[in-house]
Amino acid sequence: METVIRRAEPGDLDGINRLLYQVLEVHHSGRPDLFRANAKKYTDSQLLEIIHDDSKPIFVAEDQAGDIAGYAFCVFQTHEDSNVLTDIKTIYIDDLCVDEGRRGLHIGRSLYEFVLDFARQNECYNVTLNVWSCNEAAMRFYEKCGLRPQKVGMEIIL
Secondary structure, rough: OEEEEOOHHHHHHHHHHHHHHHHHHHHHHHOOOOOOOOOOOOOHHHHHHHHHOOOOOOOEEEEEOOOEEEEEEEEEEEEEOOOOOOEEEEEEEEEEEEOOOOOOOOOHHHHHHHHHHHHHOOOOOEEEEEEOOOOOOHHHHHOOOOOOOOOOOOOOOO
């Protein structure tokens, strides 16, 4: 089944929300001490604001039936006037999700490559993201896409 990747629109809210719950369930399963069950990252009003914000583009993968099969939440980042960091333009992938019933169909890879092309068109230096170490499937996926660790967050639970 062919998918089209495009900017998210307000009518995509239901499909995006369905996937936001799936993402949070993965995180809750891996780190129930940090992530609540049956929650989502954004309210509907926050999502609508983000959808209309060109500095935070959301891309969706839509199938032929009009269902949202995946998404990539992105954020443009710069380090203007930093004393230590160079002033590069980055696309940060804040969240990338493919519907759990459609994984393995290369939708995630298509979304990722779409983001890479978008970043190049917008003269970005790099594309970055964070992945929770408890999400081993996501880590393997990103490594297969060619991403390498840039920095590592560490913790000790007291």
